[in-house]
Amino acid sequence: MCYTLGIDIGTYETKGVLVDEGGQVIAQARRAHKMLVPQPGWAEHDPEQDWWGDFCVVSQELLQQSGIDPIDILAVACSAIGPCMLPVDAQGNPLMNGVLYGVDARAEREVCELTERIGEEVILSRCGNALTSQSVGPKILWLKRNRTDLYQQTARILTSTSFLVYRLTGRYVIDHYTAANFSPLYDVSTQSWIEDLADDIVDLEKLPELLWSTDIAGYVSKSAAQGTGLAEGTPVTAGTIDAAAEAVSVGVNAPGDMMAMYGSTIFIILRTAQRVSDPRLWYAPWLFEGEHASMAGLATSGTLTHWFRDQFAKDLDSEEAFSLLALEAQDSPPGAKGLLLLPYFSGERTPIHDANAKGSFFGLNLTHTRGDMYRALIEGIAYGTRHVTDTFSEIGHPPHRLLAVGGGTKNAVWLQATSDICGLRQEVRKNTVGASYGDAFLAALAIGRVKRSDIEHWNPIAADICANADLRYDHNFQIFRDLYDATKAIMKRL
Numbered sequence: 356m357c358y359t360l361g362i363d364i365g366t367y368e369t370k371g372v373l374v375d376e377g378g379q380v381i382a383q384a385r386r387a388h389k390m391l392v393p394q395p396g397w398a399e400h401d402p403e404q405d406w407w408g409d410f411c412v413v414s415q416e417l418l419q420q421s422g423i424d425p426i427d428i429l430a431v432a433c434s435a436i437g438p439c440m441l442p443v444d445a446q447g448n449p450l451m452n453g454v455l456y457g458v459d460a461r462a463e464r465e466v467c468e469l470t471e472r473i474g475e476e477v478i479l480s481r482c483g484n485a486l487t488s489q490s491v492g493p494k495i496l497w498l499k500r501n502r503t504d505l506y507q508q509t510a511r512i513l514t515s516t517s518f519l520v521y522r523l524t525g526r527y528v529i530d531h532y533t534a535a536n537f538s539p540l541y542d543v544s545t546q547s548w549i550e551d552l553a554d555d556i557v558d559l560e561k562l563p564e565l566l567w568s569t570d571i572a573g574y575v576s577k578s579a580a581q582g583t584g585l586a587e588g589t590p591v592t593a594g595t596i597d598a599a600a601e602a603v604s605v606g607v608n609a610p611g612d613m614m615a616m617y618g619s620t621i622f623i624i625l626r627t628a629q630r631v632s633d634p635r636l637w638y639a640p641w642l643f644e645g646e647h648a649s650m651a652g653l654a655t656s657g658t659l660t661h662w663f664r665d666q667f668a669k670d671l672d673s674e675e676a677f678s679l680l681a682l683e684a685q686d687s688p689p690g691a692k693g694l695l696l697l698p699y700f701s702g703e704r705t706p707i708h709d710a711n712a713k714g715s716f717f718g719l720n721l722t723h724t725r726g727d728m729y730r731a732l733i734e735g736i737a738y739g740t741r742h743v744t745d746t747f748s749e750i751g752h753p754p755h756r757l758l759a760v761g762g763g764t765k766n767a768v769w770l771q772a773t774s775d776i777c778g779l780r781q782e783v784r785k786n787t788v789g790a791s792y793g794d795a796f797l798a799a800l801a802i803g804r805v806k807r808s809d810i811e812h813w814n815p816i817a818a819d820i821c822a823n824a825d826l827r828y829d830h831n832f833q834i835f836r837d838l839y840d841a842t843k844a845i846m847k848r849l
Contacts, residue, residue: 357429358421359804360585361794362413363597364400364435364515366390366455366619366658369409372788373417373428374795376804378813381423383788384416390619390658391452396702396710398459399452402441406453406515407522407582414583425586431523431575432592432798434600434790435515438536440494442509447521450505454498456536457489458620458654458701460710465493465500473539473552475634481552483535483543483630483638487708489652491537496556509561516594517563523583523591524573529563530593532648535639537562543630546640566593568642569801592801597790598622598650599642601760604793605784606810611755613747615773615781616789617763620704621656621740625649625747625754633750635706642797643807649752651705651743655714656736657763659698663732667725677766683726684733684768689775690827691727694718695835696735699846703739706746707839711847717838733769734828737776738835744777757781759820760789774822776832785817 358381362371367390373382386409391399400406410433418425440454454461466486470478479485486493491514499506513521517529534541539552540562548559566572572593580587602614602624610628615621625631631638631649641648655662664676671679699712716731747753759781763769774781786792796813799805805813 357427357804358423359795359798360414360417360428360431361600361791361796361798362410362433363600363790363794364406364409364433364519365597365790366436367661369413370788370791371413371417372791372795373421373423374792376799378796380786380788380792382417382420384413384420386412390455396460398455398701400455400515402449402453402515402518406435406518410519411582414585418584425584425589428585428589429804430590430592430798430802431585432794432801433516433519433594434597434794435519437514437516437533437596438489438491439515440491440498441513441515441518442498442505443511443513443518444508445510447511449518450508451502453515453518454494457487457652457704459494460488460702462493462497463488463710465496466490469493469496469539469553477552478539479632479634481542481544481549482538483632484538485634485708486538487704488702488710489536489637489704492540492553492556499556511563512557512561513563516596520572520591520594523575523579525576526573527563528566528572528593530566530568530595530642531640532568532599532642533596534565536637543638543640567644568593568595568599569797571801590802592798595642598624600790600793600797602793603642603796603810604786604789604814605758605760606814607758608807608810612758613754613756614758614760615740617657617759617761617769619657620653621736622652623650623743625752627752631750631752635708635746637705649747651746653698653736653739654702654704655698655700659700659732659736662700663729667728680729681766681768683724684730687724687727687730689772689825690831691731691734692723694723694727694731695831695838696731697835697839698732698735698739705743709843712839712843713846713849730768733766734772734776734831735835736769737773738832740773741777741832742836744779754779759783760787770820774820775825776828778822778824780822781820782816783818783820784814786814
């Protein structure tokens with residue numbers, strides 16, 4: 356029997372799976388870590404401990420659990436949160452913590468300055484995306500300006516997956532899907548690095564080599580084999596961002612397929628027949644040459660449920676807290692008795708792109724319970740999700756099929772509220788492991804052991820979540836929109 360291995364580094368947890376040729380999960384492992392928030396608006400990981408350290412521990416645990424000979428693992432693929440910004444020295448050693456994706460808004464000044472200097476229309480035309488907190492280019496410029504000593508030592512600028520692949524193979528690479536988030540340094544038409552838009556940001560030789568996600572980047576080195584337990588010489592793919600691997604795991608394949616990833620953030624990927632250009636959304640070449648994807652993401656989602664548990668459910672056992680809170684929310688009626696939440700606890704990404712947006716409960720009164728507040732929190736995330744799906748519909752790209760994945764799919768209240776508020780049916784696959792499972796499939800695809808359509812057999816549909824019409828949700832969604840519009844100027848003053 357032959358196997359493929361997939362490991363994904365998430366915001367709060369690393370997960371890994373070992374999968375056989377038919378998609379059966381042979382072993383699973385996970386390891387928790389923390390998102391570091393050194394000051395408001397910043398978000399970081401320790402790359403040695405949280406990225407490479409987790410990868411080694413999870414890989415070894417998978418091998419120990421399964422008892423298989425590492426030589427029987429035919430290929431390895433990894434994914435990670437992203438896009439991230441990590442400067443490394445000439446030996447590939449990190450010079451600072453990894454700066455995370457759009458939840459980190461430290462480069463707001465650079466975003467505004469570059470947008471004004473280059474022009475929003477030019478950036479959108481050349482790069483496919485407006486500059487936002489998701490863009491890596493402004494964060495590199497922030498590094499150059501604010502950590503001059505570190506920038507002078509920088510040999511390469513990597514994302515999280517690039518760092519992992521380098522540690523595994525000794526080669527600096529990045530997939531096109533991730534690279535499209537390095538605006539204004541990536542041209543979506545030529546699918547290459549560019550410097551004429553902002554040559555003062557970084558020398559292009561500091562950026563990784565561009566590959567497609569299923570290209571073989573290299574082979575497990577002797578030192579990596581010692582750290583991970585994998586066999587020296589095992590093929591390693593170029594990898595990708597976790598959300599893309601999640602989308603693969605649930606069968607996002609044809610134009611009109613949309614994934615909603617219920618993780619630390621809600622992240623949405625829609626496969627499109629052609630390039631979609633809208634400043635409220637993100638664009639990237641899909642994982643396979645000649646294909647396209649449009650993306651959106653909230654800034655805080657699952658992160659909010661963790662925050663609520665830690666602040667308001669200290670009386671509950673941490674292992675059971677989420678299931679007990681879900682039961683309390685189930686006792687609260689749709690609409691949470693008139694209570695609304697704006698889920699902008701770390702600014703907001705799509706579609707408003709406002710780093711100054713603030714979170715709030717609105718409408719509290721003395722009758723509200725913890726269950727009402729938790730339901731309002733879940734519904735607030737769902738209203739933010741509807742704001743995104745409505746935006747796709749407005750530009751003529753409504754989803755034909757919505758596929759749900761991620762840890763949040765275990766929360767039935769959250770799933771149902773999302774379908775009801777968005778007015779969309781959701782499909783949930785049998786296997787909701789997520790990105791690491793998608794990685795294992797991409798590894799098998801890279802070496803020719805499966806076809807893309809085989810994911811339907813690997814991971815069949817297990818449940819349909821149908822939308823229930825409720826006028827309270829339509830009414831409250833309009834209030835949700837109006838509340839932000841009415842308070843965004845005040846938010847900026849706080």
